[in-house]
Amino acid sequence: MTAILLPFTSGRVTLKQGGGGRAMRALIERLFVRDFATMPFDGVGVDAMDDGAAIRIGDDWLVITTDSHVIHPIVFPGGDIGRLSISGTVNDLAMMGATHVLGLTCSIILEEGFSLETLEAIQRSMIAACREANAPVVTGDTKVMGRGEIDGLVINTCGIGLTRTLVRDNGLHTGDRIIVTGNIAEHGLAVMASRHGIEFEGDLVSDVAPMNGMIDSILADAALADAVTAMKDPTRGGVASALHEMASKSNVGIVLQEQTLPMTDAVRSVGELLGIDPLHVANEGKALLGVRADAAERILDRLRAHPLGRNAAVIGTCVDERRGSIILDTGFGRRLLAEPEGEPLPRIC
Amino acid sequence: MCLGVPGRVIEVHDSVAVVDFWGVRKEVRLDIVDEPVAPGDYILNHVGFAIRRIPSESIAETLALYEMLLAEGGDDLMSLDVRSEIEASS
Amino acid sequence: MNDLQFRDPRLARLMAATLARQVKEMGRKVAVMHVCGSHEQAIAKYGLRSLFPKSLEVIMGPGCPVCVTDVPEVDEGVLIAAQGARIATFGDMLKVPGSVKSLADAQASGAKIDIVYSPRQAVDIARSTTEEVVLFATGFETTAVATAAVILDNPPPNFSVLSAHKYIPPVMEIVAEMPETRIEGFLAAGHAAAITGSAVFEPFVARHKVPVVIAGFEPNDIMAGLVELVELIRAGMPRVVNMFPRCVTREGNLRAQEQLWRVFRPQGGRWRGIAHVPNGNLRLRDEFAHVDARKRFPIDLTSLWDYAPPALAGQCICGDIMSGIRNPNDCRLFNRECVPENPVGACMVSNEGTCKIWHLYGGVPDLEASA
Numbered sequence: 001m002t003a004i005l006l007p008f009t010s011g012r013v014t015l016k017q018g019g020g021g022r023a024m025r026a027l028i029e030r031l032f033v034r035d036f037a038t039m040p041f042d043g044v045g046v047d048a049m050d051d052g053a054a055i056r057i058g059d060d061w062l063v064i065t066t067d068s069h070v071i072h073p074i075v076f077p078g079g080d081i082g083r084l085s086i087s088g089t090v091n092d093l094a095m096m097g098a099t100h101v102l103g104l105t106c107s108i109i110l111e112e113g114f115s116l117e118t119l120e121a122i123q124r125s126m127i128a129a130c131r132e133a134n135a136p137v138v139t140g141d142t143k144v145m146g147r148g149e150i151d152g153l154v155i156n157t158c159g160i161g162l163t164r165t166l167v168r169d170n171g172l173h174t175g176d177r178i179i180v181t182g183n184i185a186e187h188g189l190a191v192m193a194s195r196h197g198i199e200f201e202g203d204l205v206s207d208v209a210p211m212n213g214m215i216d217s218i219l220a221d222a223a224l225a226d227a228v229t230a231m232k233d234p235t236r237g238g239v240a241s242a243l244h245e246m247a248s249k250s251n252v253g254i255v256l257q258e259q260t261l262p263m264t265d266a267v268r269s270v271g272e273l274l275g276i277d278p279l280h281v282a283n284e285g286k287a288l289l290g291v292r293a294d295a296a297e298r299i300l301d302r303l304r305a306h307p308l309g310r311n312a313a314v315i316g317t318c319v320d321e322r323r324g325s326i327i328l329d330t331g332f333g334r335r336l337l338a339e340p341e342g343e344p345l346p347r348i349c
Numbered sequence: 350m351c352l353g354v355p356g357r358v359i360e361v362h363d364s365v366a367v368v369d370f371w372g373v374r375k376e377v378r379l380d381i382v383d384e385p386v387a388p389g390d391y392i393l394n395h396v397g398f399a400i401r402r403i404p405s406e407s408i409a410e411t412l413a414l415y416e417m418l419l420a421e422g423g424d425d426l427m428s429l430d431v432r433s434e435i436e437a438s439s
Numbered sequence: 440m441n442d443l444q445f446r447d448p449r450l451a452r453l454m455a456a457t458l459a460r461q462v463k464e465m466g467r468k469v470a471v472m473h474v475c476g477s478h479e480q481a482i483a484k485y486g487l488r489s490l491f492p493k494s495l496e497v498i499m500g501p502g503c504p505v506c507v508t509d510v511p512e513v514d515e516g517v518l519i520a521a522q523g524a525r526i527a528t529f530g531d532m533l534k535v536p537g538s539v540k541s542l543a544d545a546q547a548s549g550a551k552i553d554i555v556y557s558p559r560q561a562v563d564i565a566r567s568t569t570e571e572v573v574l575f576a577t578g579f580e581t582t583a584v585a586t587a588a589v590i591l592d593n594p595p596p597n598f599s600v601l602s603a604h605k606y607i608p609p610v611m612e613i614v615a616e617m618p619e620t621r622i623e624g625f626l627a628a629g630h631a632a633a634i635t636g637s638a639v640f641e642p643f644v645a646r647h648k649v650p651v652v653i654a655g656f657e658p659n660d661i662m663a664g665l666v667e668l669v670e671l672i673r674a675g676m677p678r679v680v681n682m683f684p685r686c687v688t689r690e691g692n693l694r695a696q697e698q699l700w701r702v703f704r705p706q707g708g709r710w711r712g713i714a715h716v717p718n719g720n721l722r723l724r725d726e727f728a729h730v731d732a733r734k735r736f737p738i739d740l741t742s743l744w745d746y747a748p749p750a751l752a753g754q755c756i757c758g759d760i761m762s763g764i765r766n767p768n769d770c771r772l773f774n775r776e777c778v779p780e781n782p783v784g785a786c787m788v789s790n791e792g793t794c795k796i797w798h799l800y801g802g803v804p805d806l807e808a809s810a
Contacts, residue, residue, distance in 0.1 A: 012544065012547040012548055013547060014543050014544065014546075014547045015543065015546065015547070016534070016543065016780075023780060193373070196556045196560075197375075197376070197556075197560070198373060198374075198375045199374050199375065199376075203372075204372075204373060264372075265371040265372045266371070266372045266373050268371065269354075269370045269371040269372060269373045270370075270373050272352075272354050272370075273354050273370055273373070273375065273394070274556065275352045275530075277484070325800075328486065329486070330448075330484070330485045330486040331448040331485075332448045332451050332452075332485040332486050332487055332489075332490060332658055333485070333486035333487055333488065333489030333490045334486050334489050335483060335486035335488070335489065336799070336800050338790070338799055341779060341780075342534075344530075345530025345531070345533060345554050346529065346530045346554065346555075346556045347352065347505075347529060347530045347531040348352055348395075348396055348504075348505070348529045348531060348577070348578050348582055352477060352630075353477075353581070353629075353630040353633075353656065353686075378557075378559060378585075378588065380588035380591075380592065380698075381584050381585065381588050381692065381694065381695045381698065382692070382694070382695075383692045383693055383694035383695065393630070393633065393686050395581050395582065395585065395630060396529075396556065396557045396558060396578075396582055396585045397556060397557030397558075397559050397560070397585070398557070398559075398584070398585040398588060400581060400584065400630070400633050400634060400692060400695065401633045401686050401692060403685050403686060404685070407684050407685035407686075408685055410684050410685065411445075411655075411660075411682075411683070411684060411685050412444055414663060414682060414684070415444070415450065415454075415659060415663050418454065418457065418663055418666050418667065419450075419453055419454065419457065
């Protein structure tokens with residue numbers, strides 16, 4: 001037998017650090033937040049680790065956000081990387097209250113040999129998403145890299161919007177209700193199922209959609225807008241990760257009623273087949289809202305009147321115990337909900 | 350340990366079955382299961398293989414086991430409380 | 440299938456009341472063990488622990504095949520990946536640490552790792568490429584029969600298997616024989632028993648005079664299994680009871696057993712953080728040398744140890760934690776060298792492992808106090 005020397009060295013970034021959980025947050029905090037946040041700045045900056053930044057301009061806030069998009073497969077049930085890139089950025093703006101998008105940028109990095117036909121299809125779906133969101137792409141950039149130097153296609157989008165009502169992810173108070181705007185886990189499980197050859201008869205498709213219209217139906221009504229204490233979109237890391245972040249930044253505990261979580265049978269079923277908890281799975285067209293208890297029903301009614309919010313539900317309550325933690329009431333008993341550590345993977349046990 | 354999920358067989362082609370898991374369909378291998386499997390049967394899936402055909406009468410058997418356990422006593426306040434809740438809703 | 444009653448929380452509370460009455464009448468602490476990660480998963484997922492009476496201790500045994508995959512087995516996978524072969528494995532294996540690296544670390548350094556849902560998918564990958572594809576196969580007998588099936592179904596010549604499969608019955612002997620053990624009954628894994636049959640536990644019960652109850656994985660299956668198990672303990676009746684008749688028979692799945700033992704032979708070996716388990720590993724028989732990755736690739740584990748000797752694993756007390764003799768605070772590695780991002784032993788690898796839960800929540804979370 002010959003001895004094999006490992007070509008590996010330690011100190012490398014792992015995929016877990018991009019999964020939206022604890023490991024990713026630690027990486028970002030260590031690498032970027034600590035030093036970037038030392039420069040003087042009036043507004044919501046990088047150290048807030050919110051969905052985007054907000055810069056004060058007179059009585060308004062200029063909200064700005066950026067996102068890079070990579071996904072396998074590039075086209076998935078219910079959408080593709082083009083729709084995802086526009087929706088993701090529009091949604092990040094909307095989560096901070098900027099429901100009217102001033103403009104988007106779009107940078108595309110392509111691998112040599114990428115199919116032009118696919119590229120055109122992606123471009124068409126970007127345009128369709130822009131129309132839905134009433135959000136114009138105003139500038140962009142294109143680069144091509146050699147074969148093998150990048151995997152297919154990466155899209156970066158940046159968005160700006162103006163708002164007078166800035167909504168943060170850290171404003172929850174004891175007694176506030178938590179609303180989710182619809183069925184959870186559809187995006188992540190649809191993508192994962194298509195990767196693992198699960199064919200559907202049912203309706204397991206990604207929920208990817210721009211939500212600024214739906215959010216605007218709340219925020220445009222001053223009485224309702226006033227009752228919204230926090231917003232966040234549960235993308236990577238799912239509802240579990242987003243709620244942990246909101247709870248810990250707001251210094252409250254959250255009791256989540258599992259049986260009230262809106263979820264299709266298909267999601268429940270694929271989750272069980274692959275051994276993945278839907279609470280840990282990404283959404284791309286859902287928002288979590290913290291709202292004052294007395295306004296919860298009115299906000300719920302308004303959300304349900306919007307096509308994207310038909311299945312909206314109150315799923316939890318903020319409490320003055322176990323701050324920073326999520327207590328899951330399963331109907332059988334109560335337990336703490338753990339924060340996902342990385343991208344969920346199919347498991348056998 | 351082993352994640353197992355029951356589903357209902359839709360079609361059978363040689364050693365592969367198309368199985369419905371509450372609205373989601375997946376191909377499941379029949380190399381291991383020890384009884385003939387036909388459309389309409391329930392099977393237990395583990396890592397893409399059927400490991401057991403679940404006889405439909407055995408569901409009732411399990412529920413009967415539950416009943417038997419609960420019948421062995423259970424007249425304290427807590428049980429009575431839950432029992433009346435179950436009866437009221439059924 | 441009507442699964443509603445298997446998940447009816449009211450029925451669960453009713454069984455919890457029965458359980459509480461049983462334990463109260465016994466007037467002492469009772470400790471039982473389940474040997475199945477999926478039982479722990481279901482207990483945790485549904486929050487069943489908050490339904491258990493305080494004096495009933497339900498200990499999580501060595502029931503997660505991924506967690507007990509030993510350091511040298513992961514090293515073998517990492518070494519084969521370093522030779523350029525594609526490794527196909529289950530998602531749970533990715534972060535399990537070897538002496539220097541996990542497969543996730545190897546992937547970060549350029550190794551080709553494919554996450555598969557089924558052994559069948561690994562064969563499909565092999566058919567689609569000329570590269571060597573190695574299925575790093577983990578899991579108990581339930582999963583091993585699927586591996587056996589693909590090996591017997593004429594896989595392509597570039598496909599091979601690195602078997603880290605484990606066999607459950609022998610490890611129950613180890614736990615039952617631990618000198619300080621307080622365990623009075625076992626909840627056996629329903630899906631593994633679907634393969635082996637309930638009869639496989641009969642000699643064990645005769646030898647150790649402790650009851651074994653086979654239970655399914657719906658919340659009420661587990662509650663019912665515990666009620667039956669405590670009842671057997673109270674009545675002093677060491678016997679095997681099958682509470683999962685919809686999937687388990689006395690003789691098990693004979694066709695699967697035949698394939699399993701045609702392909703694999705039992706061999707002694709270490710289970711991570713537990714012990715050397717005689718006949719606890721499933722290795723490929725000599726007739727299948729052509730698909731045995733251990734025969735096809737040169738593997739020299741000592742080449743890894745030049746980087747770092749596997750010293751930490753020696754200090755891990757997972758075995759004692761799993762048998763309920765000690766708790767994580769008794770371990771000198773806990774929350775120091777051993778954390779979820781860099782776990783040493785099985786109890787920190789598993790999402791439901793005792794050490795992982797203590798790390799995340801600062802001890803066993805007593806949610807009853809706030810209910």
